[in-house]
Amino acid sequence: MSRLASELHRLRRSPWEVLCSALVSCGLVLFSQLAVAIVPRLLPSISLLAMLPVAGLVFLAAILVGRFWRRFIRVAASAPLFVLFNVLFLWGVYLFVIRRDTSSLLDMLINAECALLLWGLYRILSGDPGIVAYESSFLEEAGCKDFVDAICSSEKYPSLSRVRHCNCCKANVRGYDHHCPAFGNCIGQKNHRLFMSLLTGFVVAESTYIMCSTKYITRCITSGTLRTENHLSLNMVIGTMLFSVLQVVWQVVFLIWHVYGICFNIRTDEWDKLEEIS
Template sequence: MSSLASGLHRLRRSPWEVVLSALVSCGLVLFSQLAVATVPRFFPSLSLLAMLPVAGLVFLAAIVVGRFWRRFIGVAASAPLFVLFNVLFMWGVYIFVIRGDTSSLLDMLINAECALLLWGLYRILSGDPGIVAYESSFLEEAGCNDFVDAICSSEKHPSLSRVRHCNSCKANVRGYDHHCPAFGNCIGQKNHRLFIALLTGFVVAESTYTMCSTKYITRCINSGTIRTENPLSLNMVIGTMLFSVLQVLWQVVFSFAVSCS
């Protein structure tokens, strides 16, 4: 079984359910991003800093509305696909709107960062976090009779230490830290470094996007062309910039908490 098939198997979904979930997740991303883009439209007199908490409230409201919508149609969204489509959406705004005001070096950097994020999402979704199959050969090697005996004797057998059962993945994972809904997999012994690297990658990529979008907005203001810019494009740039800043803030806090745990 390939790594991708293994990842889909852990999700316990049929191909049709995955397609429906993808459509719902894509719709939720579009709805939430467009909702955040209304902040500069309806509050043009606010500074970007003052728009930040408003954007946070609007985004949370959009997620709540989206949750009721998903329950109404009876289709579950996918958190990993939600993350994936957000990356693709912001990458699209960069390519079609912001890219012309970005230097060649910075352009190569942000495109490489986005590509690496997509690769990292695939790897952590489809990879093995350290799943332990308590088969007869494994138990015989550890000198245990059954699963209960293996857990109870974990102090005598270091190979069985920190093995925990994940109810979401229905698997026993060595070095279990937590189940990450956003990445669709457990975080264990084999993918903990990838998890930290991916979190860092998101912070770096979103910070780079914030810098590029800020330059675009500053150029529009300084050149006096802000009134001639496409209002939808400009609002999308401001909205995605606010979203990126919000993402960076909580990811930095989360990464600090993980490193201290």
């Protein structure tokens, strides 16, 4: 049984609950993306740079409204599905609107990047982050009541160093960095490289999308077809471009932070301890 299936079994979620969660996540993506696409429609006279903070506030407001609605109908959304549907939405806008103005080489590149992102999301969601389990004989020999107690005394047992217990996954993970809600899994020894590769892939793919959408908007302006262009399509392109810029900004900062931690051999879970020492 795969890790995803076992997790669903542990949570005892029925297929109907999983379907409702998927529908809510998809609806939240559509609602937030359409909300951002309204910004260029309502503020056509300002520059794209000035639209950026407005788009950020609109997107945040849409997420808050969506959270209130989810609590009202008592259906939980899924963060990994939210990420997945955002990737599919941007890919769909590219395929049906932007693609005709993109070179063959760039078209192959962005399609390959999106496909790799989907493959990476599946791998990190279903993969093993480094879950460890020790038999009861090991705990008796160590004189510990449970595995969490053994982790707390890990200075006596080097093999347990950097093994942490994740309350979200209810598992003990070797090389535990953090639990990533967006990817639906712990980040540990076995998938830390995949996590870094996937985070870098998001930055690269969204940067490529920004470049393609910018070319599309520039073509509409320079060719004089801005007025004859489908307003919904054009607003979608501008909205998704603003969304991608916002994503790249925080993802680059997040990526630099993780690279810094790797360079100095610091896990995300260990930052709190460093702050206490300092």
